[in-house]
Amino acid sequence: MKRTSLLLAAALLAAAPAFAASQKIDTSKSFIRFVSKQMNVPVEGKFKKFEGNVDFDPKKPEAAKAEFEVELGSIDMGSPEGETEAVRPLWFNTAQFPKAKFVAATVKAAGPNKYEAAGALTIKGISQNITTSFTLNDASGTRTVEGTFTLKRLQFKIGEKQWADTETVADDVLVKYRFVLPL
Amino acid sequence: MNYTERYTRTAIALHWIAAVLIVGNLSWGLYMTGLEFSPAKLKYYSWHKWTGVTIFTIAALRLLWRLRHPAPALPGHMPAWERNAAHVSHVLLYVLFFAAPLSGWLFSSAVGFQTVWFGVIPIPDLLEKNRELAETLKLVHRSITYTLGALIALHAAAAVKHHVLDRDDVLVRMLPFLKQRPPAPPPPTLPETP
Numbered sequence: 266m267k268r269t270s271l272l273l274a275a276a277l278l279a280a281a282p283a284f285a286a287s288q289k290i291d292t293s294k295s296f297i298r299f300v301s302k303q304m305n306v307p308v309e310g311k312f313k314k315f316e317g318n319v320d321f322d323p324k325k326p327e328a329a330k331a332e333f334e335v336e337l338g339s340i341d342m343g344s345p346e347g348e349t350e351a352v353r354p355l356w357f358n359t360a361q362f363p364k365a366k367f368v369a370a371t372v373k374a375a376g377p378n379k380y381e382a383a384g385a386l387t388i389k390g391i392s393q394n395i396t397t398s399f400t401l402n403d404a405s406g407t408r409t410v411e412g413t414f415t416l417k418r419l420q421f422k423i424g425e426k427q428w429a430d431t432e433t434v435a436d437d438v439l440v441k442y443r444f445v446l447p448l
Numbered sequence: 449m450n451y452t453e454r455y456t457r458t459a460i461a462l463h464w465i466a467a468v469l470i471v472g473n474l475s476w477g478l479y480m481t482g483l484e485f486s487p488a489k490l491k492y493y494s495w496h497k498w499t500g501v502t503i504f505t506i507a508a509l510r511l512l513w514r515l516r517h518p519a520p521a522l523p524g525h526m527p528a529w530e531r532n533a534a535h536v537s538h539v540l541l542y543v544l545f546f547a548a549p550l551s552g553w554l555f556s557s558a559v560g561f562q563t564v565w566f567g568v569i570p571i572p573d574l575l576e577k578n579r580e581l582a583e584t585l586k587l588v589h590r591s592i593t594y595t596l597g598a599l600i601a602l603h604a605a606a607a608v609k610h611h612v613l614d615r616d617d618v619l620v621r622m623l624p625f626l627k628q629r630p631p632a633p634p635p636p637t638l639p640e641t642p
Contacts (some may be wrong), residue, residue: 304494305567309577343560343577350485376585433487 281362287330290317291407294445297335301418302435310347314339319410319446321372329372333395339389355425362389378402382412388421390395399442408446416437453520454621462510464620466503466545473499474597497556497563500549501571507545523616534606537599544596551589558582 298311314336321329337357342348352359370384375398383396399412415434418424424434455463480492484528522531553571556563560577564570575581603639619628 303561304564306494306562306564306570308562310560343579343582346485368559427487430487433490 276377284292286322286445287318287320290319290444290446292316294407294443296441298441300439300441302437304433305435308342309341310340312336312339314343317444319444320345326372326374329369329382331367331369331372331382331384331444332365332439336363338363349354356423358389367395386416386421391421393420397440403448406448408448410444410446411442413439413441455520456513456517457624458513459517459519459576460508460622460624462506462513464624466506466510469499469503469506469599470545470596473503474593474600493561494564497552498566500552501563501565504546504549507542507549510545511542522637523610523614523618525616527612537603537606541596541599541603544592544599547592548589548596551592555582555585555589558585571579585628 292315295315295317296311297315298309300309302309310336315334317331317333319329319331321331330421338352338359338426340348340349340351340357350426351357354360360384365386365388367386369382369385372380372382375381378401379398380401381398383394383398386393386395393416395414395416397412398411402411415437418434418438419429419431419436423438454460476492476499477496480489480496483489483492522534526534553563554575557573557575558578558581562570562573607619607622610616611620
């Protein structure tokens with residue numbers, strides 16, 4: 266028992282340096298929004314609860330590590346009817362899959378203050394590789410990361426059966442995010 | 449009363465197109481709101497909104513037409529209160545023709561679902577997305593459309609009353625078919641059947 270705790274402590278110590286630079290995003294200043302097209306009309310929604318840990322040095326983007334988790338049940342679409350539906354099994358099935366997760370696998374520079382990240386996005390138990398470009402802005406003690414990507418909802422089975430009809434709700438969903446980090 | 453005085457063909461056409469669209473959209477609205485949430489429901493809401501914008505446009509056309517082509521005079525037998533009631537209800541109908549689609553459009557904006565006419569022409573959102581405001585506007589839209597429905601029922605009942613009880617030309621002059629009755633004086637005549 267004692268030995269196990271010691272080993273554990275050693276392991277934690279060894280692991281510590283890797284997480285030393287990891288920072289929690291300031292969720293009060295950050296957002297995750299999405300735009301879906303319903304009947305060809307762009308409709309915006311957002312997730313109210315999410316968290317993220319970022320370890321990012323603009324000088325060494327390749328070494329970056331980032332992980333985000335979104336509480337899908339915190340969806341806000343403007344209409345209670347839509348929100349009730351969104352958590353049901355045909356959409357996010359939050360009872361079984363409460364969270365969406367993104368883990369950045371690679372980050373590379375794509376221009377001045379511009380970067381491109383790729384990694385696995387997991388929603389509803391399905392992982393798909395996505396690529397997203399973002400910009401970086403350092404100002405008055407905070408770092409702001411802003412970007413977008415488009416996901417295909419049907420690849421994640423978001424909206425099954427009658428909801429798989431892309432005439433009513435398009436397959437493409439634009440995700441817009443802003444993450445604010447302390448500098 | 450000059451029995452040859454009818455509404456213009458344009459006024460008659462616009463009246464009946466509007467009548468079909470308005471009664472249709474009121475019933476459709478009543479039906480679709482009771483449905484379970486489904487892709488069909490999303491579609492039906494869009495169709496309802498497209499029809500609403502169309503009704504607004506037709507109401508505007510009718511109003512412009514009416515300003516240049518006054519309605520035929522009311523029959524002489526009508527007492528003052530009936531004339532006033534007719535006038536007030538017609539003004540109110542026009543107000544509601546505009547108020548119903550406008551409130552629906554604002555409600556839709558507050559929900560965050562823009563109205564795009566026939567899925568092609570976007571109608572700009574005047575309001576920001578706002579849940580509480582949306583709830584209020586939903587009630588406003590419902591009250592306006594219910595009032596419009598009631599007023600249309602009254603309007604139709606009055607037209608039938610004029611035709612059946614008063615035996616005047618108030619209904620016929622707005623019909624594209626049916627000939628008008630011969631001039632009034634010679635005592636009770638039966639309506640000419642087409």
